[in-house]
Amino acid sequence: EAEVAQSPRYKITEKSQAVAFWCDPISGHATLYWYRQILGQGPELLVQFQDESVVDDSQLPKDRFSAERLKGVDSTLKIQPAELGDSAMYLCASSLATGVSSYNEQFFGPGTRLTVL
């Protein structure tokens, strides 16, 4: 069964350092999402791609976060510099359909657990 791949699974870094997370969506899925999930809360959308284009990054802290999906397949989320408050689970998801995103079933990867010391 096809799955969303993410790496690394765990990352420990010191504040002010740069970190990067990688996501490979299910083959053929045009839409890719990056979420941040703080313990005890629901996922919060950071950025949504349709193929290689950003369609929503309104909640992405652009002073320190960046995301790209250059060839419309895999994607990288970067934080520079990391802050203590960035400690969270970073989830990548993908969906097949290209219509209104709220109707699309999303398939999640295992996530990257980030700890900033």
Add this chain to the structure above:
Amino acid sequence: GQQVMQIPQYQHVQEGEDFTTYCNSSTTLSNIQWYKQRPGGHPVFLIQLVKSGEVKKQKRLTFQFGEAKKNSSLHITATQTTDVGTYFCAGPGSNYQLIWGAGTKLIIKP
């Protein structure tokens, strides 16, 4: 901003008891999705509701969408240990992205 409120935050039940979580929005929703996240895992899609008053069942799980399309519920009959996890509802925001509730954690008492 738009919010999807979900209650309760936690529910402790004995195995075999029922479980219900409620989801409420201040605005009318075009659709609502439900996901389950096992401890240490990632969210997994359960179902989507679109129609006013819609009721869908998956074995022991019953999902409802309110007549006004502002609320939804998930009811589990006779909980089992495999039901443990956090259940999230998610509805569309202003940009049609999903806005997630905070989730209801189902805990089975030992």
